[in-house]
Amino acid sequence: MDSAKLLDILGNENRRKIIQLLANRPCYVSEISGRLRVGPKAIISHLSMLEQAGLIECSVDEQRRKYFNIANNMRLEVSVSPYAYTVALHDIAFDREKKGESPAAEKKDSPPKEESSVFFLKLSSRLQELKMRQEELAQMQQQLQVEYTEIMDHCLDSIEKVARNPVECELLFEILKNETTLAALCYNLRLHPSIINANLIDLAERGFIEYRIKNNQHYWKICETGVEKK
Amino acid sequence: MDSAKLLDILGNENRRKIIQLLANRPCYVSEISGRLRVGPKAIISHLSMLEQAGLIECSVDEQRRKYFNIANNMRLEVSVSPYAYTVALHDIAFDREKKGESPAAEKKDSPPKEESSVFFLKLSSRLQELKMRQEELAQMQQQLQVEYTEIMDHCLDSIEKVARNPVECELLFEILKNETTLAALCYNLRLHPSIINANLIDLAERGFIEYRIKNNQHYWKICETGVEKK
Incomplete structure (x- = not known):
């Protein structure tokens, strides 16, 4: 689906x-x-x-x-924010027939009644742990989304400083959001390929953008810096 | 919303x-x-x-x-699985006016052109990190959902072993999914309160369930075990 x-x-x-x-x-x-x-x-x-x-x-x-x-x-995840609308649907492949192979199921073969009870309570407490973990991850995702929007705000400020004309502004903003092709840029910005190309080359020469080839197409992206990851 | x-x-x-x-x-x-x-x-x-x-x-x-x-x-998260349908909408409070206070923005006050470029590239590489982290978290969430379904499968097996009658089966299954009240159980299982109550008391005496009082209501839940958390 x-x-x-x-x-x-x-x-x-x-x-x-x-x-x-x-x-x-x-x-x-x-x-x-x-x-x-x-x-x-x-x-x-x-x-x-x-x-x-x-x-x-x-x-x-x-x-x-x-x-x-x-x-x-x-699992469906939708983010709506001032700079991004993303929809991701994860079809979680899982083979329920396999469950008999997991270690937890080894005890399945008619354990004594007493043991079943303990086993059930253990499973239940594992479920609670999973629910808590799920909430933690959801919180982390929200924090990421906040930071994403903040950084995008800053990026917009600094794009205005480094760009030499409005077309460069728009190009840097588009490429920042996603690596993209000349054709997609022409479509999104409604500008002639020759204008976009000239600006792309200039931005590349100044060290802001670079391209990589994927499926025989040039994809423009912001240059990676040597900044250490936090 | x-x-x-x-x-x-x-x-x-x-x-x-x-x-x-x-x-x-x-x-x-x-x-x-x-x-x-x-x-x-x-x-x-x-x-x-x-x-x-x-x-x-x-x-x-x-x-x-x-x-x-x-x-x-x-951020909207929807999970659909054989045992759970959950919809969570997180309204991510964030104050964009505050951005000037964050350390990244301290440099905002007209840095020299050269510095702006470096700053922009650093921000961009931080954005890429955020995107990667977001994908990692999404993967972890999917793994959790798989484990949740597997554990629920096992729980169903063991409920059948520990329950003494079909009503107990249904009660344990309901309470396992969420802590719940007598009224909600009557509604969901369409059984008379006296029948449900008798079975709840029996399950509690055998150490499977217990209640806690929240907002003056009794909420039934599966007993917590002393099992160490993994």
């Missing part, structure tokens, strides 16, 4: 509620319809959209009733 | 494109309309939705033309 598809799906409140229900437990259409107080016809149409996208799958129980559950493991 | 509002906004392809444009540079309505090949009327309606949500703001230039830019710094 691509991120646009997932955002389209999550853009509807009832679809979000359905996913929420299914993440709690597998459900029948009638259950979902009852919980959401939405007619079964609408629910079925949402479910088929989710199923087509591979987000959920359907199975049949002993009484031959269809039930749905989440079939995917994915 | 709450996460539902942001997901509603991002659920429309043209609104996503508008945000993308504005993250690149502030734009006038006519620019956005031209780039997206969408009539100005529709663009204005999207813009006013974005503005009402506080995601963008509008300013007026010297020629009294209105332009729009991103006014917010936020």
